[in-house]
Amino acid sequence: MKRAINAWAVPSGTDFETMFRTLSEIGFDAVELNVDADNFSGHSLTMETTPEELTEIAALSRQYQLPVTSISTALYWKFPLGSKDAATRAYAQDVLRAQLACARALGGDAILVVTGGIGDDTSIVECYELCRHALEELLPEIEASGILVGLENVGNGFFLSPGDMCEFIDAFESDYIRAYFDIGNVLRYSYPEYWIEILGSRICKVHAKDGRKVPSPVGYYEYPLLQGSVRWDKVMEALRIAGYEDVLTAELGASEKSPEFVYRTVHAALTEIVKL
Numbered sequence: 001m002k003r004a005i006n007a008w009a010v011p012s013g014t015d016f017e018t019m020f021r022t023l024s025e026i027g028f029d030a031v032e033l034n035v036d037a038d039n040f041s042g043h044s045l046t047m048e049t050t051p052e053e054l055t056e057i058a059a060l061s062r063q064y065q066l067p068v069t070s071i072s073t074a075l076y077w078k079f080p081l082g083s084k085d086a087a088t089r090a091y092a093q094d095v096l097r098a099q100l101a102c103a104r105a106l107g108g109d110a111i112l113v114v115t116g117g118i119g120d121d122t123s124i125v126e127c128y129e130l131c132r133h134a135l136e137e138l139l140p141e142i143e144a145s146g147i148l149v150g151l152e153n154v155g156n157g158f159f160l161s162p163g164d165m166c167e168f169i170d171a172f173e174s175d176y177i178r179a180y181f182d183i184g185n186v187l188r189y190s191y192p193e194y195w196i197e198i199l200g201s202r203i204c205k206v207h208a209k210d211g212r213k214v215p216s217p218v219g220y221y222e223y224p225l226l227q228g229s230v231r232w233d234k235v236m237e238a239l240r241i242a243g244y245e246d247v248l249t250a251e252l253g254a255s256e257k258s259p260e261f262v263y264r265t266v267h268a269a270l271t272e273i274v275k276l
Helices: 016-026 051-063 086-106 124-145 162-170 183-190 192-202 232-241 259-274
Strands: 002-006 032-035 066-074 109-111 146-153 176-182 203-208 208-215 220-223 247-250
Touching: 002 066, 002 259, 016 032, 016 051, 016 259, 032 086, 032 247, 051 066, 051 086, 051 146, 066 086, 066 232, 066 247, 086 109, 086 124, 109 176, 109 203, 109 208, 146 162, 146 203, 162 176, 162 192, 176 183, 183 192, 183 203, 183 208, 192 203, 192 232, 247 259
Parallel strands: 002 032, 002 247, 032 066, 066 109, 109 146, 146 176, 176 203, 203 247
Antiparallel strands: 208 220
């Protein structure tokens, strides 16, 4: 498996060229970029990123031999696909379209999409139907793009079991609607290897995170890779049984520590994990 890192780990003042050069020199096999709000960082994609800018970023990716594996975003938290507000849902669909365009231009083969919107005024049933409809409307565009849409398991109450994910994904009857599995997010209430066993070939990408269950209202805190509760040997065995041979992408925020120290630490941990 390949070792990648999400660009959120890179300090916001870093430009695209510096990021590509540094991560390549460290030894990462790929990078995951993000569609963020305007002016979020010097290496963010946005809803306003132009085709010309994407061409320049793609050239840097080739120059430093660091492929873009996928396109993530945090915008679905503010603009959920399952919102009752039609304008919010429409904007969320535009976010997905922007991710598809970025992935195609930069050579990625998948995007990360968060389904959600459950709240005081939106029930689980309502949210499921709204999300399903929003994605069904986009399905012709998704399939025409050739880009996989990986639905991520996050802590928003939408996917509480691997069965939930399988049922939701399978209902589309499309090879392009898949699972973007986040290992660490499952630790709140389960074991990631058990989810992998059930999700199987539906998994198109994997976020590598670690954490520990704790007796608190949150019930979970993130820890550095290999320092938490994830049973990495069992996780890797489950991924291999599922036939997953793609990328493990470390997802973490930028640190106050030396960026290169963080990158090297993450790269070393991923190297150890893929050998298990």
